[in-house]
Amino acid sequence: MSETKIPVTVLTGFLGAGKTTLLNHILSAGHGRKYAVLVNEFGELGVDGDLVVDADEEVFETNNGCICCTVRGDLIRILGSLLRRRNKFDGIIVETTGLADPAPVAQTFFVDDNLREKARLDAVVTVVDAFNVSRTLDESHEAVSQIAFADVIVLNKTDLLDEAALEAVEARLRGINASVKIHRACHGKIALENVLDRGGFDLARALETMPDFLENNEHTHEEGVTSMSFSVSEPLDEQRFQAWIGALLQERGADILRAKGILHFAGQKERFAFQAVHMMADGDYIGPARAEEGQESRIVFIGRDLNRPQLRRGFESCRA
Amino acid sequence: MSAVAGEMTELLATRGAEKVFGSAVTAASCARDGQTFALGTVDGDIVLVPVAGLKHPETWTRVEAHDGAVLCLAPDTGKEGFLTGGEDNRLCRIGPDGTVTELHKGRRWVECVASTPGHIAFSAGKQLEIRDSSGETTLKTLEHPSTVTGIVFDTKGKRVAASHYNGVSVWFVQARVDTVRPLEWKGSHTAIAIHPGGEAIVTAMQENDLHGWRLSDGHNMRMSGYPRRVSSLSFTRNGRWLATSGADAIVLWPFFGGGPMGKPPTELARLPGVFCSAVCAHPKSDIIAAGFEDGSVLLAETGSERVLPICLGKRGRVSTLCFSPFGGMMVFGTEDGCVAAIDLSASD
Ligand SMILES: [Zn+2]
Numbered sequence: 001m002s003e004t005k006i007p008v009t010v011l012t013g014f015l016g017a018g019k020t021t022l023l024n025h026i027l028s029a030g031h032g033r034k035y036a037v038l039v040n041e042f043g044e045l046g047v048d049g050d051l052v053v054d055a056d057e058e059v060f061e062t063n064n065g066c067i068c069c070t071v072r073g074d075l076i077r078i079l080g081s082l083l084r085r086r087n088k089f090d091g092i093i094v095e096t097t098g099l100a101d102p103a104p105v106a107q108t109f110f111v112d113d114n115l116r117e118k119a120r121l122d123a124v125v126t127v128v129d130a131f132n133v134s135r136t137l138d139e140s141h142e143a144v145s146q147i148a149f150a151d152v153i154v155l156n157k158t159d160l161l162d163e164a165a166l167e168a169v170e171a172r173l174r175g176i177n178a179s180v181k182i183h184r185a186c187h188g189k190i191a192l193e194n195v196l197d198r199g200g201f202d203l204a205r206a207l208e209t210m211p212d213f214l215e216n217n218e219h220t221h222e223e224g225v226t227s228m229s230f231s232v233s234e235p236l237d238e239q240r241f242q243a244w245i246g247a248l249l250q251e252r253g254a255d256i257l258r259a260k261g262i263l264h265f266a267g268q269k270e271r272f273a274f275q276a277v278h279m280m281a282d283g284d285y286i287g288p289a290r291a292e293e294g295q296e297s298r299i300v301f302i303g304r305d306l307n308r309p310q311l312r313r314g315f316e317s318c319r320a
Numbered sequence: 321m322s323a324v325a326g327e328m329t330e331l332l333a334t335r336g337a338e339k340v341f342g343s344a345v346t347a348a349s350c351a352r353d354g355q356t357f358a359l360g361t362v363d364g365d366i367v368l369v370p371v372a373g374l375k376h377p378e379t380w381t382r383v384e385a386h387d388g389a390v391l392c393l394a395p396d397t398g399k400e401g402f403l404t405g406g407e408d409n410r411l412c413r414i415g416p417d418g419t420v421t422e423l424h425k426g427r428r429w430v431e432c433v434a435s436t437p438g439h440i441a442f443s444a445g446k447q448l449e450i451r452d453s454s455g456e457t458t459l460k461t462l463e464h465p466s467t468v469t470g471i472v473f474d475t476k477g478k479r480v481a482a483s484h485y486n487g488v489s490v491w492f493v494q495a496r497v498d499t500v501r502p503l504e505w506k507g508s509h510t511a512i513a514i515h516p517g518g519e520a521i522v523t524a525m526q527e528n529d530l531h532g533w534r535l536s537d538g539h540n541m542r543m544s545g546y547p548r549r550v551s552s553l554s555f556t557r558n559g560r561w562l563a564t565s566g567a568d569a570i571v572l573w574p575f576f577g578g579g580p581m582g583k584p585p586t587e588l589a590r591l592p593g594v595f596c597s598a599v600c601a602h603p604k605s606d607i608i609a610a611g612f613e614d615g616s617v618l619l620a621e622t623g624s625e626r627v628l629p630i631c632l633g634k635r636g637r638v639s640t641l642c643f644s645p646f647g648g649m650m651v652f653g654t655e656d657g658c659v660a661a662i663d664l665s666a667s668d
């Protein structure tokens with residue numbers, strides 16, 4: 001992962017969850033860093049030194065004819081222009097509207113060569129209103145997607161619930177997305193390093209700390225959205241893995257919201273960080289494993305109607 | 321002057337001049353009287369190159385026109401000066417002396433501008449605004465389904481076409497009641513060109529191909545096979561060829577003999593592995609100017625395949641090229657912030 005690439009943080013969350021408060025907190029935190037912020041409606045933003053650009057969420061379908069392969073053309077245009085300036089920003093924050101599906105935003109960074117070259121999707125941060133989240137998840141398809149897509153959840157308004165209720169909320173969120181990092185907050189106050197510049201999804205740690213006990217808990221709530229992780233301790237054959245994942249995403253990509261993995265390929269010293277959004281996949285070598293991590297490869301799928309035995313057999317068949 | 325040390329053999333060194341301004345160049349244009357070139361940068365500056373001082377960069381001036389990048393640039397409606405749009409949501413008029421006059425300020429970036437002697441068209445978000453030649457009076461505001469990504473007038477200035485998601489909208493400039501002629505094709509259209517004889521409109525698309533419509537009957541034309549996204553397209557003066565970037569050569573599509581449908585494109589001036597990043601057809605002869613991502617610039621003749629190198633590499637990706645109205649002079653700019661001008665008519 002090249003450090004010259006500018007990190008992009010996608011900020012999602014339902015209306016009223018505290019997204020704007022968090023954004024203002026980030027921008028006014030006196031971190032000495034400069035952000036370009038893409039917003040959908042001018043709010044009370046506009047801290048000195050930060051560049052705020054008013055954008056319209058313009059989603060288009062790529063011409064492979066598939067409805068899940070959608071992209072934000074406004075991001076390609078606006079970020080394409082901003083990234084021509086050199087050394088002007090430390091990071092970019094893209095705020096989505098409350099009801100937005102995060103997939104097109106994430107997929108934009110897979111599709112456009114120029115953005116791939118100059119920027120990297122750092123993390124999808126979803127702001128969640130702890131008090132109202134259960135009702136929101138019951139009522140809204142988009143809310144489930146926003147949880148499923150998140151690398152980081154800022155669980156806001158935690159002062160309104162007791163510990164038992166908070167734990168129940170967190171359990172429900174992890175039922176959808178077992179690999180997400182949840183930070184409790186109130187009034188959007190959170191240490192910025194938990195949200196910004198996470199260094200490419202913090203994948204290794206996220207997968208490492210993924211609690212195994214949830215894996216057997218296959219909910220059929222949340223429209224069947226759940227997560228499953230698999231590990232093998234022997235190195236993988238790179239070609240076999242690429243062939244398997246390619247075919248899997250082609251066939252089941254509409255239902256696989258996200259897939260992420262840290263993989264050891266036979267004959268490679270460095271680990272490979274893999275990620276996919278629906279049918280679009282990307283990966284990078286991220287340096288050698290620490291000694292205690294061994295040769296284990298791990299992959300997680302977050303999606304609808306996942307077939308555990310099939311996924312396990314597939315992943316295990318990639319062993320070298 | 322802080323000229324780049326080029327090879328002595330380069331034509332640019334003997335017939336032109338260059339200067340590094342440091343900010344990536346985004347657009348170039350020549351005034352209608354052919355006396356001044358302008359180039360815009362990502363930092364909002366306009367560099368004015370007077371033709372009289374073409375070989376003397378100390379006479380080139382830099383004007384602060386926008387806060388944020390210059391996104392678009394066109395000759396003004398009159399003989400002199402320019403129109404510029406920027407990331408500061410403004411449309412400005414730049415005089416040949418560097419005077420900046422604000423013509424519009426709104427809530428969206430001014431991403432496209434085009435002009436004829438009689439009209440100005442510019443876009444901000446989904447709106448395309450037509451003004452009279454003074455730039456002071458708005459004649460009409462035309463709404464589009466998504467953000468406008470390119471604007472062209474036809475040769476006579478009677479129609480204006482705007483590219484956006486899922487196609488192009490064609491409007492009559494003088495119509496009392498505005499009815500759009502929609503040219504539809506699913507996907508994101510990112511740049512536009514019109515055949516000089518009004519036979520076709522072509523757009524560049526997000527997915528490494530072109531789409532065209534024959535204007536007589538709306539027939540669709542697909543032009544694909546590019547390894548990269550096409551960012552620059554230009555019809556030759558008589559409309560026989562459409563030149564484009566997007567490959568490691570100039571790609572030329574034939575618009576004669578039934579083409580481009582079913583005809584393979586011709587390639588000129590291949591630089592293996594080095595991608596062409598900007599093209600501009602000569603206004604009077606069958607010549608294409610092409611810039612490459614390594615900073616090389618050359619002229620190529622469409623008939624003979626003869627190539628005349630202007631300069632070789634070392635200047636950063638060429639982002640824009642522009643001829644004077646009669647084609648005797650040319651400027652180009654690069655993403656490394658190099659501005660160069662050359663006199664092609666000089667006989668030393
Ligand atoms: Zn798809």
Ligand SMILES: [Zn+2]
Pocket residue numbers: 175219220221
């Ligand atoms: Zn449940």
